[in-house]
Amino acid sequence: MDRSERHLTCRIMASSGGLYTLRVEAAEEGSPIGLYETIQIPARGVFRHKGQTPLVGDTAEVKIELSDDGKVDMERGILMEKLLERKNELIRPPMANLDYMLITAAAAKPDPSLLAIDKLTCACVAQNVVPIIIINKCELAPETAKELIDIYSRAGFPAFAVSAKEKWGETELRDALQKILPNKIAAFAGASGVGKSSCLNMLFPGFQLGTSSVSAKTGRGRHTTRAVTLLPIDLGNSESCYLADTPGFGLLDFENFHFMEEDELIWSFPEFESKLTKCRYTKCTHTKEEGCAILEAVANGEIAPSRQESYIVLREELKKNRYKK
Ligand SMILES: Nc1nc2c(ncn2[C@@H]2O[C@H](COP(=O)(O)OP(=O)(O)OP(=O)(O)O)[C@@H](O)[C@H]2O)c(=O)[nH]1
Ligand SMILES: [Mg+2]
Ligand SMILES: [Zn+2]
Numbered sequence: 001m002d003r004s005e006r007h008l009t010c011r012i013m014a015s016s017g018g019l020y021t022l023r024v025e026a027a028e029e030g031s032p033i034g035l036y037e038t039i040q041i042p043a044r045g046v047f048r049h050k051g052q053t054p055l056v057g058d059t060a061e062v063k064i065e066l067s068d069d070g071k072v073d074m075e076r077g078i079l080m081e082k083l084l085e086r087k088n089e090l091i092r093p094p095m096a097n098l099d100y101m102l103i104t105a106a107a108a109k110p111d112p113s114l115l116a117i118d119k120l121t122c123a124c125v126a127q128n129v130v131p132i133i134i135i136n137k138c139e140l141a142p143e144t145a146k147e148l149i150d151i152y153s154r155a156g157f158p159a160f161a162v163s164a165k166e167k168w169g170e171t172e173l174r175d176a177l178q179k180i181l182p183n184k185i186a187a188f189a190g191a192s193g194v195g196k197s198s199c200l201n202m203l204f205p206g207f208q209l210g211t212s213s214v215s216a217k218t219g220r221g222r223h224t225t226r227a228v229t230l231l232p233i234d235l236g237n238s239e240s241c242y243l244a245d246t247p248g249f250g251l252l253d254f255e256n257f258h259f260m261e262e263d264e265l266i267w268s269f270p271e272f273e274s275k276l277t278k279c280r281y282t283k284c285t286h287t288k289e290e291g292c293a294i295l296e297a298v299a300n301g302e303i304a305p306s307r308q309e310s311y312i313v314l315r316e317e318l319k320k321n322r323y324k325k
Contacts, residue, residue, distance in 0.1 A: 006031040008062040009084075010039075011242070012054055013230040018043050020054065020080070022062065023232065031064060032072050036232075041078045052083055055096040056228045056244065057185055059084040088127040091257050093189050093228050093246035098127075100180065104134045104190035104199060105148065107141040107161075109214050110221065112148060113191070118310035119252040120189060121157060122268035126260040133159040134173070134188075136195040139166045151304040156270045164198035174203050181241035185230070192248025193221020200245050204233050209245055221248050254317035261325060262318040269311055271303055287312055 008031060010022035019040045027035050041062075043054075054060060061084065065077040072078065086096040103120045105112040117133065124131040133152040138145040138161045145161045152159040158176065162169035177186075188196035193214040201209055212224045228246045235241060252259070266272055266286070272294050280291025286308070289295070297303040318324065 004066045004068075006064045006066065008033065008064065010060050010062050010080075011230065012056050012058045012060060013038065013232075013242075014056060014227060015043060015054065016227045022060065022080075023230075025059065032066070032070070033064065033078075039074070039078065041080065042075070054080065054083055055086075055089060055094055056230055057096040057098060057242075058086065059097070088129060090123065090127060090129070091259075092123075092249050092252055093187055093244065095185075095187055095228055095244060095246075097185055098129045098187055099184035100130045100132055100186035102132050102134050102186055102188045102196075102199075104136055104188050104194050104196050106137040106191075106194040107135055107145040107148070108137060109140060110191055110193055110219050112144070113251070114148075114151070114306045115310050115313060116191065116251050117148075117152070118307065119254065119314065121152075121155070122265065122314060123252055123259050125268040125270065126264060131157050132186075133157050134199060135159070135161045136164055136199055138168055139163045151306060154271065154302070154304055155307055162199065162202075164195050164202045167202060170202055173199075177203065178235050178239075181233070181243070182235055182239040183241060185242045185244070187228070187244035187246055189246055190248065191221060191250065192223045194248070196248070197225055197245050200231075200243065204231070204243065207231055223248055254314055255320045256322060258321060258323040260318070262315060262321075265311065265314055265318055269307060271307070272311075275303075285315075287315070 006028045008024050009026040011025050013023050014021040020043050022039050024035055024037050060080045061082045063079045063081050064072050089096045101124050121131045135145045135148045149159045149161050160173045197209040197211045210224055212222050214221050225245050225247045230242045230244045233241050233243045275293040275297055278293035284292050286292050286294040298305050298308045
């Protein structure tokens, strides 16, 4: 073996300003850069010919070239050679290998959009990401918060009401996350200004991420977080995980990005599943048919009306999708 090289396996933690931030997860003996150290390397076009774009959450094989005196040139001597296989990749937030998405909405300021939440839960389910619903700013509109928690618990998703401002629900959410997050990757996601960074600061105060107020004029957030950043989190009991803060975004666009095929949509609504065999017609579209078990479940209060309404909207958007098979 050429002893002027050493190899690392690294997690991509962030990408901005033409630099990737990498965290070492495994280092070959004799490597001048050790386990859990963080390095920044220029984002050269190494993968461009393969059509691959490294994403935050990816693991990469990295080569370090040592000069004769055993030193490493931080500018040119560290190369990302290969990305390891991804278990999934998301368009928004742009990430790979996500296990959990902490879908965050505010009870008010900005007003919650059920369609936006439902689009995210569907995109998650289709990519094998477990959605967890967090309703923040509960002190502003406790009744709305209760309704949202009810809708999403009935849909089968873990749902938490919190207030990062008043520290409501902090212990309950942290305890739940401590159980499920060891060795996993999770990301906060949702509109600008809902309090993703504030919730992260509440739960894991070591990072002090920047936050800023929602505009009084438009009622919208100010896009304070500018890039996806993975943070290494110490969960105690020598367990750890990665948690990402991400920039706010609006409605996912099911017409112009290929999230799933139209006939896969139904499987992204977990609470519909047990009903499907009970519809009168085998080709039931669950939109208006007589004897549709899903519409009956909506009528008798088992399934939230908003979920079925979102299903109809998403179905229409997927029909118009430009990339469908
Ligand atoms: N009233 C109230 N305000 C909150 C709460 N949590 C956060 N805020 C405020 O909401 C504003 C936006 O919070 P951020 O944490 O910056 O929101 P974000 O989701 O990270 O926004 P982006 O980074 O722009 O996507 C800040 O002024 C926070 O202080 C809460 O529980 N109640
Ligand atoms: Mg933020
Ligand atoms: Zn039906």
